[in-house]
Amino acid sequence: MATNAGVLALEAAPAQRQARATAIADADDRVLAPAADRAARPVLALTDIALKFGGVAALRDVDLEVAPGEIRAVIGPNGAGKSSLLNVISGLYRPDRGRVWLGERAFTQVPTVHLAAHGVARTFQNLAIFKGLSVFDNVLMGLAHRVRAGFLRQIIGSPLARRIEAENRAAAEDVIGFLHLRDVRERAAGTLPYGLQKRVELARALVSRPMLLLLDEPFAGVTLSEKRELSEHVRNARDSYGATIVLIEHDIAVVLGLSDRVAVLDNGRKIADATPDEVRSDQAVIDAYLGVAHQDVMELAV
Ligand SMILES: Nc1ncnc2c1ncn2[C@@H]1O[C@H](COP(=O)(O)OP(=O)(O)OP(=O)(O)O)[C@@H](O)[C@H]1O
Numbered sequence: 001m002a003t004n005a006g007v008l009a010l011e012a013a014p015a016q017r018q019a020r021a022t023a024i025a026d027a028d029d030r031v032l033a034p035a036a037d038r039a040a041r042p043v044l045a046l047t048d049i050a051l052k053f054g055g056v057a058a059l060r061d062v063d064l065e066v067a068p069g070e071i072r073a074v075i076g077p078n079g080a081g082k083s084s085l086l087n088v089i090s091g092l093y094r095p096d097r098g099r100v101w102l103g104e105r106a107f108t109q110v111p112t113v114h115l116a117a118h119g120v121a122r123t124f125q126n127l128a129i130f131k132g133l134s135v136f137d138n139v140l141m142g143l144a145h146r147v148r149a150g151f152l153r154q155i156i157g158s159p160l161a162r163r164i165e166a167e168n169r170a171a172a173e174d175v176i177g178f179l180h181l182r183d184v185r186e187r188a189a190g191t192l193p194y195g196l197q198k199r200v201e202l203a204r205a206l207v208s209r210p211m212l213l214l215l216d217e218p219f220a221g222v223t224l225s226e227k228r229e230l231s232e233h234v235r236n237a238r239d240s241y242g243a244t245i246v247l248i249e250h251d252i253a254v255v256l257g258l259s260d261r262v263a264v265l266d267n268g269r270k271i272a273d274a275t276p277d278e279v280r281s282d283q284a285v286i287d288a289y290l291g292v293a294h295q296d297v298m299e300l301a302v
C-alpha cells in the first residue's frame with residue numbers, strides 16, 4: 001500500500017533490517033511464482049503450524065490460505081486454538097513449527113512490533129482500548145507506528161511533522177465517520193456502551209487501512225442490535241476499505257451470514273475448511289462443534 005511504503009521509508013533502517021532478519025523472505029523469494037502471478041497470491045498463508053504449551057497442543061499441523069478480499073471465519077469450541085492461531089499470525093506467539101506468509105514474505109515468527117508496517121491490524125478477544133482517552137485519540141493510536149518516537153522528536157515543529165499530523169488526523173476523522181462515531185468522538189472511550197467500545201477498537205485497527213484485519217470475537221458480549229451493526233461494519237471494512245478479514249466468532253448465525261469461507265478448528269486441528277453452506281452440513285463439524293445447537297443454527301442462518 002502506498003501509505004505503508006511511506007511508513008517504511010520513514011522508519012529507521014536498522015528497524016527494517018531487524019524485521020527482515022526474522023523474515024526468511026530472501027530464501028523463499030527465489031521459489032516464488034513470477035511477478036505477474038503474485039497478484040493471485042493469498043494475503044495470508046499458514047503452512048504446517050504447530051504450537052504447544054507444555055503438554056497442551058494448541059495448534060496441530062494447521063494450514064490456512066486467505067485470498068485477497070475474503071472474509072474468512074475461524075470457528076471452533078472453547079480452547080480449540082482460535083486465539084492461538086491469531087496470536088501466531090500477529091507474532092505474539094512463535095509457533096514450534098511452520099511458516100506464516102504475509103503476501104510474498106514468510107516468517108517463522110511475525111515481528112509483532114512491525115505488524116502495522118506489514119499491513120496487518122488486529123482487535124483482541126478481551127477489548128483493548130485506552131479507556132481514559134477520547135475516541136478520537138484512541139483511533140489516532142492506530143497510526144502510532146507510522147513515525148518512530150525518536151524521529152518525531154527530531155522533526156517536531158517542522159513542516160514534515162505538521163504534515164504527518166494533519167494526514168493522521170484526516171485518516172482518523174475518515175474512519176470515525178465511516179464507523180458512525182462522530183457523535184462520541186470527544187468522549188472518553190471507557191464511558192461508552194460496550195458495543196461502541198468494540199467499534200472504537202475496530203476503528204483503531206482500520207485507521208491504518210490494513211491489508212489484513214484480524215478480529216478476535218468482535219461481537220462477543222454485545223447486544224443483538226449492536227451485533228447487527230458491527231456485522232455490517234465488518235462487511236463494509238472489506239468492501240470500502242479493501243481489507244481482507246480473518247474473523248473469529250462463536251455466533252454461528254453471524255459467521256455463516258458474513259463469511260466467504262469458514263475454517264473449523266477442534267482441539268488444535270483444522271477439521272474443515274469450506275463455504276458456509278458446506279460447513280453447515282459437514283458431519284465432522286456438527287459432531288465437534290455445532291452439536292445439539294445445529295438445528296438452531298439452521299434456523300438462524302437460513
Ligand atoms: N499463553 C498460553 N499459555 C498456556 N496455554 C495457553 C496459552 N494460550 C492458549 N493456551 C491453551 O491453548 C489452547 C487453545 O487456546 P485458545 O485460547 O487458542 O482457544 P480459543 O479457541 O481461542 O478458545 P476460546 O473460544 O475460549 O477463546 C487451550 O488449551 C489454552 O488453554
Ligand SMILES: [Mg+2]
Nearest residue numbers: 082083084125
Ligand atoms: Mg479465543
